Amino acid sequence: MDPLTAAGAASLLQPVAGAAARVVTDKMRETAEAFEASFLSQMMKPMFEGLSTEAPFGGGDAEGSWRGFLVEAMAKQTVKAGGIGLADQVVAQMLKMQEAGETAA
Template sequence: MDVSALPPIPATATAARTVPDRGVAGRPADPVQRVAQEFEAMMVGQMLDSMFAGISTGGAFGGGQAEKTWRGFMLQEYGKAIAAAGSLGIGRMVQADVARLYGQQAEGTVR
């Protein structure tokens, strides 16, 4: 995967960031960008699910069936928030790779 075409990540948190064009309900207008962001959200949610699997809950403010039921939904939303921030760059890499493949298909070099 060629990551040289990806924009650089700012060195500091205070650096100016470009905000991608948003379509309906805050989702990216570009379909490739939207799918790449959804893929990143799903992947981050799965990683968080693995990370939270070993955490024991209990006591006065945790545990029980309700926590088991709702933890997956919470982790999905965490994944969406992390993907929307674009801080990991997984979505940008997927988007660049898809764009490269579409370019090769247009040129007729992909089999």
């Protein structure tokens, strides 16, 4: 097949288009997982608000200051371990919106 024909050019660009689509899908997944981690962090925050930071097992004022970072890290780890499925739903909706935009154009 002659690479200068339209069909030949399309076949040459197909791997590039596939790689670009994979990059876009990876970015969507990353964004959806960040959203899920943010959601989980907000849901976990009230669980830790009532905990005492006083001795003998508390960390004092420093624990209160760093608790937000701890909750955020636990949310990210939960997503990394599989999450609650929210990221999957967000990615599916993003793909539907993208496909709807392509067919409308």
